[in-house]
Amino acid sequence: MKYLFYPGCSMDASALEYKVSMLAALESLGAEVQELDDWTCCGASVAPVMSDLLGLVLPARNLALAEQMDGVQEMLVGCSACYANLRRTEEAASDSAMLAKINQALEVEGLTYSHRVQARHLLDVLANDFSPEDIAARVKRPLTGLTVAPYYGCQTVRPYSPYDDSQHPNSMVRILEALGATVHNHLREASCCGTSLLTTKPEVGLAMVGEILDAASPADCIAAVCPMCHMNLDSYQGKASKVVGKPLKIPVLFLPQLMGLAFGLPDSALLLKRHFVSAEPVLNQLSAVQS
Amino acid sequence: MATSEVINLTSAKRDPTFADRLIPAKQTVRTCIQCGTCTASCPAAAAMDLSPREMWRMVQLGLVDEVLHSKTMWLCSVCYQCQVRCPRGIPLTETIAKLKQLAREERIKEWRESTTFYQAFSDVMRRYGRMRELEFMIRYFMTSNPFSALGFAGMGLTMFLRGKVHPELPSLGGEGRLDRLFDRVAELEGRK
Numbered sequence: 327m328k329y330l331f332y333p334g335c336s337m338d339a340s341a342l343e344y345k346v347s348m349l350a351a352l353e354s355l356g357a358e359v360q361e362l363d364d365w366t367c368c369g370a371s372v373a374p375v376m377s378d379l380l381g382l383v384l385p386a387r388n389l390a391l392a393e394q395m396d397g398v399q400e401m402l403v404g405c406s407a408c409y410a411n412l413r414r415t416e417e418a419a420s421d422s423a424m425l426a427k428i429n430q431a432l433e434v435e436g437l438t439y440s441h442r443v444q445a446r447h448l449l450d451v452l453a454n455d456f457s458p459e460d461i462a463a464r465v466k467r468p469l470t471g472l473t474v475a476p477y478y479g480c481q482t483v484r485p486y487s488p489y490d491d492s493q494h495p496n497s498m499v500r501i502l503e504a505l506g507a508t509v510h511n512h513l514r515e516a517s518c519c520g521t522s523l524l525t526t527k528p529e530v531g532l533a534m535v536g537e538i539l540d541a542a543s544p545a546d547c548i549a550a551v552c553p554m555c556h557m558n559l560d561s562y563q564g565k566a567s568k569v570v571g572k573p574l575k576i577p578v579l580f581l582p583q584l585m586g587l588a589f590g591l592p593d594s595a596l597l598l599k600r601h602f603v604s605a606e607p608v609l610n611q612l613s614a615v616q617s
Numbered sequence: 618m619a620t621s622e623v624i625n626l627t628s629a630k631r632d633p634t635f636a637d638r639l640i641p642a643k644q645t646v647r648t649c650i651q652c653g654t655c656t657a658s659c660p661a662a663a664a665m666d667l668s669p670r671e672m673w674r675m676v677q678l679g680l681v682d683e684v685l686h687s688k689t690m691w692l693c694s695v696c697y698q699c700q701v702r703c704p705r706g707i708p709l710t711e712t713i714a715k716l717k718q719l720a721r722e723e724r725i726k727e728w729r730e731s732t733t734f735y736q737a738f739s740d741v742m743r744r745y746g747r748m749r750e751l752e753f754m755i756r757y758f759m760t761s762n763p764f765s766a767l768g769f770a771g772m773g774l775t776m777f778l779r780g781k782v783h784p785e786l787p788s789l790g791g792e793g794r795l796d797r798l799f800d801r802v803a804e805l806e807g808r809k
Contacts, residue, residue: 367746374715375718380802480697517660599779602779
C-alpha cells in the first residue's frame, strides 16, 4: 500500500516522535509512505478567524499539491486539526463558486485545486486499511499486561468521521487488542483536550485536561492520535493535578509508538524519551510481564 | 454582561442582518429552537458569561454589541460537540470562527489579548509557511502579556531539553513564504 503523507507543522516539530513512529509502524505493516513536497501550514484554527477565504485557501494549497502527483486520490494526515481543516475545505469546495474563488487565490502559487484528493486520518488508515490480523502478524513483543486508555479527542472524529462514531469512537480498540494490550474504556475518550485554551485561558483548559487524565488514570498509559491532544495531556499534568485536587501522572504515548513497541522496533524509531511524563513505567510493566 | 440582566428589546440597539452575516450558519441560526443541547455539550460553558444557547438567541435578536462583547466565543476550543449534536444541524462551531473574526475587525478592547493570539499565529504562518512554535509563543506573549510568559518558562525549558523546540533565528527581511497568497486572498475579499 502506498500513501502520500501531509505531516503538518506539529508533526515536524514538537510532535516529531509521532511522525517518526508513524513512519516506522506503517513500514512494518508493509506500507510505503511519501511525504508531500513543499507543504505549508493548514491554517489551524487561526486562518478561519483571519478570513473566510484564507481558512479554505491554506488547506486547499496542500490538496492542490497532492493532486499534482500521479494517481494520488488520498492524503494521509496524522494531526486531527489538519485533518478537520482539509476535510472542511473539501466540503466547501463541492460548491463550484467557492471552488472557483479558491482557485483564483491559488493562481499566485501556480496551483489549481480540482476537488479530487481526499484527506484521511491516520487512525482511519490504521483501523481500516489493515485488519487486526495484519497488525497481530507483525507483533513480536505483545503488550500483554499493559492497560491502555484510548484518547481520540475532538477533531479526529468531529465533525468529519466517515470511519467512526463522532461521539463514541472505538477504532483504537481493535488495534490495541491486536497488539495484545488491555483496553481501559472511559468517559472522556472523545472529550476536548482544551487546545489553545491551555495558553490563552489556562484555568479553563487545565480543568478539561484534568478530567481526561482522571478518567484515564486506572490505565497504565494513554494512547493519543493528535499532536495537540498529546501536548496538552502530556505537558500539563502537574498543573492539572492542582486544579483537579489530586495527583495525576500517567504516560501519554502516540498510538504508533505503542505499535512500534509491540513490533519490537528500536527506540530510534519510537523516540519515547521526548515526553514530559516518562514512558519508563510502561517499559517496566512490559518487561515485568515478559520476564 | 451578566445573564441575569434584562435586556429591553425595544430600546436595545439591534441589527436585524446580524445572523445573515454569520457564515456559514447564516439563516440557519434563525431555526435554533433554544433546546440548550449546545450548552449541555460545551466543555467550557461553565466559564462563559453567556451560555452558548443564550448567545445564539442574542444572535437571532440582532444584539451585536452584547454578543461581540461577551467572552463566550473566546472560550470555544473548537471541539465541534455542539455542532454535531445540534438537532437543527446548524454549523455552530464553524460560525464561532466568524464571530471571532467580527470581534477582531471591530477591535474590541477587552479581547485584545485573544486577538493577539490569532494575529501572532497568522504572522508566523505567513512569514515561514509553517508554524514555528517558539517564535509564535514569543510574539504572542510579547504583544499580549509578557508577565504571563513566566508561567510557561518551566514548560519551555523542558520542551527544549526534550528536543521538542528548535530555536531558529527569525528571518525578518524580504518576502514571506505566503505573502503573495495572503495578499491575493485580501484582494479577493476586497480588503486591499
